[in-house]
Amino acid sequence: MSTDGGTRLVLVAGSTRTAEIDGISAAGADESLLAHTPAADAEILRYGDVVRAPEVPQSPTGCLTPAVVTRAVVELLDLDVTVVDGGLAEPSGAPTVTVGARPGRDVREQDPVPSAPGAFEAARQFGRSLPADEVVIGETIPGGTTTALGVLRALGERGGVSSSLPENPVDQKESVVEEGLTASAMEPGEAADQPKRAVRRMGDPVLAVAAGVAIGAIETGRAVTLAGGTQLATVGALLRHAGIEGPLSLATTSFVDDDPSADVRGLAADLDLDLTVTDPAFDRADHVAMERFVVGEAKEGVGMGGALALADRAELDPAVVRDRVAAIADDLAFEP
């Protein structure tokens, strides 16, 4: 294995039909958007543009996908990026590594993610052999905070997930999760020693794959950063419940940290995750793509928090990052 592997960003892109539940996800309002968002995010991250996906994921009010922010940092730092298929419903024009993950079903079903155990193991083998000294893991999966909540409940951890919507539909998520636990004949905390079961019954394929890649990388001595908010904190929970005891880092955005309906700091503390919060100072940007983040849309995703932490570590001027985000956003806006 190459020892000069550097830092590699691994994006796990997948889907769960949980996202189709009314009001759960910002992407969910539009069926086509829902199906194509993860594939589009992967393309934007790898190419700087959508290639096969029909449109750039954005909210009805103009908030572009966080993939644009991560892409800006990828360009500025010339980061290596690998996309892993964590259950894509629509094939992506971005190259993806296959680990056997299938799209997840609605968590209110009894067995929504039967591919989770196999995908976890294949992802672990991949994480073991991936050339890199440092692995930064991000996700893109509409509806993923609800499934993350489901896994946290199944593991017996405190739940407190964020949302891509400015108003977090917390009650609805709790209700969906409760229904899911009942359907799986599972009490909260019952899967505390069975992380794979927790994901299979109450989660989504992206959680399984991200956890697998992380464990494989950790087992082979690489530094791992979970790049995200409550979803990646949930991956951290899976790792802790799988017996991983060493240091684990979580890198998220100030938008998630500021979200009063979530509690990423509490979750990080419970799980002994070293938390990094980066504020990209988007309030100083004069561009709709970043302004929407400031009012609470999107918040995180596609490894945005981890990318911003890398930019900060490399001492990139935040204004330079903002300018690049604006440039990419403008390029995308003129797509036919």
Add this chain to the structure above:
Amino acid sequence: MSTDGGTRLVLVAGSTRTAEIDGISAAGADESLLAHTPAADAEILRYGDVVRAPEVPQSPTGCLTPAVVTRAVVELLDLDVTVVDGGLAEPSGAPTVTVGARPGRDVREQDPVPSAPGAFEAARQFGRSLPADEVVIGETIPGGTTTALGVLRALGERGGVSSSLPENPVDQKESVVEEGLTASAMEPGEAADQPKRAVRRMGDPVLAVAAGVAIGAIETGRAVTLAGGTQLATVGALLRHAGIEGPLSLATTSFVDDDPSADVRGLAADLDLDLTVTDPAFDRADHVAMERFVVGEAKEGVGMGGALALADRAELDPAVVRDRVAAIADDLAFEP
């Protein structure tokens, strides 16, 4: 679409069961090697190392896969690389774009590549939207010179394919192709106006995908180089028979050019392909990996001829290329 797309190397990696015929392919001597060679080539090209594949493809006499040479140029020129799944039998640890290609069956069957038409169209869409100013297309598919011969016959072109073996089993290939034409109830030249049918009945999925990507890129104004010998010349034949009339480039190695059993110059002339032949002066190398090329093993593959042409265009000192090939080969040799 980004206009500063630069040069992108697209490797189409796939399989055909034609390779299992005794004596046809250098990879064919070893069943495991056969199944894993394209996936391993993709990994070496993208990571500089095998990741998921069990071993580095090499001949019994120590000739390493041409992927090592192409990788050397990729590193030296910092080339963008995209791998497209052209019918992989084994999943690769390298990220791949999916276009619906399935492994090809033995061309002696009636309908060996039913996925060809669909994969061609999907590949074309991908080629249309791929961000790049220039697209250099290579292949890796054991047995692919036999299926290329099959397609050339079906199109009514002169056949004269090369081989990864120092002794080209020409008679055996001709016999296999004849059997295939009979099974498909096809006369030589009968598919002259039906390139997709030629590939479906007598070819392999890599030819379909490579042709699709090429046509999509050409339709959208990009410069396309077919990076290979007789297999990519066959892609050129498919393009000509599909009505593509503009300039087309073929870039191969001196090893293919020197092969008396093939006739790549004749084929290029028939098809009006602008031929570039690059000699990497491996006779000046003091390393087994390159010495085997000099005695006629491997010869080409994984875009090697195209990569060497790019290196030449960038005025890289051939000695620098040789040194990098040696370094990569040595790294690979010490894999557990």
